[in-house]
Amino acid sequence: MHRATLREVADKAGVHPATASRALNSATEGMVNATTAARIQKVAKEMGYTPNPIARSLKTSRSSSIGLIIPDLTNPLFPPIVRGIEDVLRPVGYNAWIVNTDNQQDVEASAVESFRQRNVEGFVFATAHLHHALLEEMAAASTPMVLINRRLASADIPSVTSDDSTGVTLAIQHLVELGHRNIAHLAGPQDLSTGVTRRRAFRENLEERGLPDEAGRIVVCDAWSEEAGARGMLQLLDSGVPFTAVLAGNDLLALGAYDTLAARGISCPGEISVIGFNDMPYMDKVYPPMTTVRIPHYELGAEAARLLLEVLDGPERHPRSLLLPLTLVVRGSTGPAAA
Amino acid sequence: MHRATLREVADKAGVHPATASRALNSATEGMVNATTAARIQKVAKEMGYTPNPIARSLKTSRSSSIGLIIPDLTNPLFPPIVRGIEDVLRPVGYNAWIVNTDNQQDVEASAVESFRQRNVEGFVFATAHLHHALLEEMAAASTPMVLINRRLASADIPSVTSDDSTGVTLAIQHLVELGHRNIAHLAGPQDLSTGVTRRRAFRENLEERGLPDEAGRIVVCDAWSEEAGARGMLQLLDSGVPFTAVLAGNDLLALGAYDTLAARGISCPGEISVIGFNDMPYMDKVYPPMTTVRIPHYELGAEAARLLLEVLDGPERHPRSLLLPLTLVVRGSTGPAAA
Numbered sequence: 001m002h003r004a005t006l007r008e009v010a011d012k013a014g015v016h017p018a019t020a021s022r023a024l025n026s027a028t029e030g031m032v033n034a035t036t037a038a039r040i041q042k043v044a045k046e047m048g049y050t051p052n053p054i055a056r057s058l059k060t061s062r063s064s065s066i067g068l069i070i071p072d073l074t075n076p077l078f079p080p081i082v083r084g085i086e087d088v089l090r091p092v093g094y095n096a097w098i099v100n101t102d103n104q105q106d107v108e109a110s111a112v113e114s115f116r117q118r119n120v121e122g123f124v125f126a127t128a129h130l131h132h133a134l135l136e137e138m139a140a141a142s143t144p145m146v147l148i149n150r151r152l153a154s155a156d157i158p159s160v161t162s163d164d165s166t167g168v169t170l171a172i173q174h175l176v177e178l179g180h181r182n183i184a185h186l187a188g189p190q191d192l193s194t195g196v197t198r199r200r201a202f203r204e205n206l207e208e209r210g211l212p213d214e215a216g217r218i219v220v221c222d223a224w225s226e227e228a229g230a231r232g233m234l235q236l237l238d239s240g241v242p243f244t245a246v247l248a249g250n251d252l253l254a255l256g257a258y259d260t261l262a263a264r265g266i267s268c269p270g271e272i273s274v275i276g277f278n279d280m281p282y283m284d285k286v287y288p289p290m291t292t293v294r295i296p297h298y299e300l301g302a303e304a305a306r307l308l309l310e311v312l313d314g315p316e317r318h319p320r321s322l323l324l325p326l327t328l329v330v331r332g333s334t335g336p337a338a339a
Numbered sequence: 340m341h342r343a344t345l346r347e348v349a350d351k352a353g354v355h356p357a358t359a360s361r362a363l364n365s366a367t368e369g370m371v372n373a374t375t376a377a378r379i380q381k382v383a384k385e386m387g388y389t390p391n392p393i394a395r396s397l398k399t400s401r402s403s404s405i406g407l408i409i410p411d412l413t414n415p416l417f418p419p420i421v422r423g424i425e426d427v428l429r430p431v432g433y434n435a436w437i438v439n440t441d442n443q444q445d446v447e448a449s450a451v452e453s454f455r456q457r458n459v460e461g462f463v464f465a466t467a468h469l470h471h472a473l474l475e476e477m478a479a480a481s482t483p484m485v486l487i488n489r490r491l492a493s494a495d496i497p498s499v500t501s502d503d504s505t506g507v508t509l510a511i512q513h514l515v516e517l518g519h520r521n522i523a524h525l526a527g528p529q530d531l532s533t534g535v536t537r538r539r540a541f542r543e544n545l546e547e548r549g550l551p552d553e554a555g556r557i558v559v560c561d562a563w564s565e566e567a568g569a570r571g572m573l574q575l576l577d578s579g580v581p582f583t584a585v586l587a588g589n590d591l592l593a594l595g596a597y598d599t600l601a602a603r604g605i606s607c608p609g610e611i612s613v614i615g616f617n618d619m620p621y622m623d624k625v626y627p628p629m630t631t632v633r634i635p636h637y638e639l640g641a642e643a644a645r646l647l648l649e650v651l652d653g654p655e656r657h658p659r660s661l662l663l664p665l666t667l668v669v670r671g672s673t674g675p676a677a678a
Binding site: 072073074076083086097098099100255258281282285286287 | 429434594620626
C-alpha cells in the first residue's frame with residue numbers, strides 16, 4: 001500500500017510542506033493558524049498519512065520522546081507517577097523511555113547519555129538529590145526537564161512536588177486533637193528534599209503548638225525502607241524518651257515501625273499511634289489500616305508531563321514549579337493518647 | 340569535540356567497517372571472532388566512539404528498542420515484570436518502550452502501530468487474551484515477540500508463564516493437610532489463559548483427591564479486582580453450598596473475599612481459610628497475612644527479555660516457551676478446617 005508523504009498532504013491541502021509539518025506535530029501545531037491546521041489534519045487523516053518519527057527525528061532532532069529517570073519502578077510510589085506521565089504524553093504523540101537507576105549516579109549518567117543519543121526532547125527526573133552535579137550541569141545547558149517530587153538546593157528547575165509542610169501540619173493536628181503531646185518523628189534520609197522538608201515541618205509544628213520540643217524525638221533513618229524504619233523505631237523505644245505517637249517520613253518507615261512494635265508487644269494504636277506518608281496502594285489493607293498523608297502520585301506525574309510539554313513549547317519562559325495539596329487519610333493506626 | 344566515527348574505529352583496529360559495526364552491537368557481536376571483537380571494542384572505547392542509535396536505526400532498521408505492552412502499570416504485578424525486562428535489556432544496549440492499554444484493543448492496536456513506526460525490533464505482550472486477532476496476525480507475519488504470563492489458544496508464540504497447575508496443586512494440598520474437604524474457588528475471568536488454567540487445575544485436583552466435586556463451588560468473577568472478588572464471595576456465601584476454604588484466582592480476588600468475610604462477621608481463617616495467587620507486594624502486611632501461591636514476577640520479566648533476545652538473534656529457531664515453577668507461601672489466612 002502506498003503511504004502518503006508529507007509533500008502529498010501539503011499539495012492537497014494547498015500549503016507549504018513546512019506548514020503541513022508544523023500542523024501535524026502536536027508540539028508545533030500552535031504555530032499554524034487554527035483553521036489551516038484543522039484543514040491540514042483533516043487532509044492527512046483522509047490520505048492515511050502517518051509521520052515516520054525516526055526519519056523526522058533525524059531531520060529535526062525531534063524524537064517525540066522523553067526520558068524518564070526513576071529510582072525503582074518496584075517502589076509502589078512510581079507506577080502511578082509513570083501512568084500519569086504516560087496518560088498525558090500519549091495523546092499528543094509522545095512516548096517515554098523509562099530507566100531505573102536504584103539511585104546509582106553512574107547508572108543515571110549513562111542513562112542520560114543513552115537518551116541524548118536517542119535525541120529525547122526532554123527529561124523527567126524523580127531521582128534528584130539536594131545536591132546533584134549532573135542535574136545542575138544539565139540545567140546550565142538549558143536541557144528541557146522537570147523534577148518530580150524533588151527539588152534541588154541550587155538550580156531553578158521546574159518541579160512538581162507535594163505540599164509536604166501542610167501534610168505534616170495535618171498529621172500533627174490530627175494527633176493533637178487525639179490528645180497526643182509527646183510526638184516523635186522517624187525522619188527519612190536528609191539528602192533528599194522530601195526528608196528535609198518533612199523534618200523541618202515537624203520541628204516547626206512542635207514549636208508553634210508549644211509541644212515538648214524534639215530533643216531525642218527525631219530519629220533519622222538511613223534509607224526509605226521498612227528495615228530502616230524498624231531500626232529507627234527500635235532506637236526511639238530504647239532512647240527512653242517518652243512519646244505516644246510517631247509521624248513516619250513515609251509509609252515504608254511506618255510499616256517498619258509496625259514490625260518493631262509488634263515484636264515488642266506494644267499495641268498500635270492502643271499504646272503508640274503511627275502516621276505514615278504517601279498512602280501507597282494497600283495501606284488500607286495492612287494491620288492496623290494505616291493513617292497516612294496522601295500524596296496524589298498520579299497527578300504528580302500528569303502535572304510533570306504537562307509542565308514538560310510547556311517547557312518544550314516555550315523554552316524561554318521562566319521555570320514554573322507546582323505544589324500539589326495533600327490530604328490526611330484517617331484509618332486505624334491512630335487513636336486517643338494513652339493516659 | 341570531534342566524535343570518532345565508525346570508520347575511524349575500523350581503520351585503527353584494522354578491520355572492515357562492517358566488522359566493526361557488528362562487534363560494537365551487542366545483538367551481532369557473536370558474529371565476530373571473540374578476540375577481534377574485544378580488540379575493536381577496546382579501540383572504540385579509547386577513541387570515545389559512541390554509536391548514534393537513531394542514525395543506525397534508519398540505516399539498518401534496527402532501533403535497539405522493543406515495545407512492551409502491559410494492561411496497567413499500577414497493577415502491582417507489572418512493576419517487577421518491567422524491572423526484570425529492563426535489567427536484562429539495558430546491559431545489552433536495548434531499551435523498552437512501555438504502553439498501558441487497560442486491556443482496550445484499540446489502544447493496543449495503536450500502540451503497536453506507533454512502535455512499528457519507531458522501528459522496534461520486537462514486542463513483549465502481557466495483555467494476550469486466549470483469542471487475540473492482533474497477536475495472531477502479528478505471529479503470522481513472523482513479528483518477533485514473546486508473551487508473558489499469558490498464552491494464546493491458537494498461534495505458537497514464545498511465552499514465559501508460571502506453572503499455574505502445580506501452584507493450584509500446592510494450594511489444595513496445603514488445605515487438605517489442614518483437614519479441609521469442602522473447598523471453593525473464586526475463579527478469574529475465563530478469557531485469559533491464567534483464569535482457565537487455574538480453574539481447570541482446581542477441578543482436576545478435586546477429582547483426583549476424591550473431594551466433593553465442584554458443583555456450585557466455583558464462582559467465575561467478572562474481573563481480576565477486589566470488587567469482583569467481594570461480589571464473588573457474596574455469591575458463594577449466599578449459594579448455601581458448604582465450604583470451609585476458598586482458593587482465589589489471584590490476590591486481588593482474595594482481598595475482595597477478605598472484605599466480604601469481614602462485612603459478614605465471618606472469621607478468617609477461623610471459619611473460612613483463604614488462599615491467594617501471585618504474592619503481590621505487601622501481602623505479608625495485610626490482615627490476616629495472606630497465604631498465597633508465589634509467582635516470580637521479576638524472573639518472568641527477565642526470562643521474557645532473554646527469550647526475545649534469542650528470537651532476535653535466531654529468528655529461524657522453533658519458538659520456545661518457558662514454564663517457571665511456583666511456591667506456596669503459608670501465612671495467616673489458612674488454618675485447620677472448622678469442625
